[in-house]
Amino acid sequence: MTAPVSSSSTRVTRAWDVLHGVLDPEVPAISVTDLGIVRDVVEHGDGLEVVVTPTYSGCPATEVIEQAITDAVNAAGLGPARVTQRRAPAWTTDWITPQGRERLRAYGIAPPGSCASEATGANVSPIRLMARNVDCPRCGSAQTERLSAFGSTACKSLYRCVACREPFEHFKPI
Ligand SMILES: [Zn+2]
Incomplete structure (x- = not known):
């Protein structure tokens, strides 16, 4: 067990702020957090783990999204970041936020x-x-x-x- 890092909440909060700006490569009007695919951000002693539930299985955008998330968190100086996948429960379009729905319509x-x-x-x-x-x-x-x-x-x-x-x-x- 590693001791909790004192700046944990700040670092995780800042990572969420960064993720709000990471756009879906297929629909650049909405972010990965609008889509609801970011399930968790966990701080570890050796970096940040971003837990993502892929959208449509086999959607070729998944790899692109994961790379964009890693790059954005690292670029903000919050890394090293790594993305892990959580496949259960499966993502549904119900996870798209109300703001995400408005952005899609717009x-x-x-x-x-x-x-x-x-x-x-x-x-x-x-x-x-x-x-x-x-x-x-x-x-x-x-x-x-x-x-x-x-x-x-x-x-x-x-x-x-x-x-x-x-x-x-x-x-x-x-
Ligand atoms: Zn019409």
């Missing part, structure tokens, strides 16, 4: 609906879940149609708004 991406609230209704059939409307992030219209199951990345699908005719991406709820 960026033109329809934020994911809540998986949790959809799952609570006992009589909700899978078909109804499939038919759930995705509101246009630009004009707010619920009259939208899905063009493709995959947008610029596998994490998003491509929609078009019937009202304003603009295509947009929808962050898939998982």
Whole structure:
């Protein structure tokens, strides 16, 4: 057992501040903390451990994100930093913060609906879940149609708004 470091809380708090500024490489409008993938920051005698739960398994962005986190913490003089993965419980889009959802919408991406609230209704059939409307992030219209199951990345699908005719991406709820 190593003795607790007296500056621990300050160093960890500063690391969180740094992490708030580390952007998702795929959606640069939101940070890794907006996404909710940073689960913990732990100070050890030999550096900082940042515990991350990857988003979509196999998402190629994960490695990029981990490198960006390590670089940012080291650049702030808080390192040496290392990133470890915590795969259980699995990340869900419910972990995206309200601020993150607003940032997605402002960026033109329809934020994911809540998986949790959809799952609570006992009589909700899978078909109804499939038919759930995705509101246009630009004009707010619920009259939208899905063009493709995959947008610029596998994490998003491509929609078009019937009202304003603009295509947009929808962050898939998982
Ligand atoms: Zn629209």
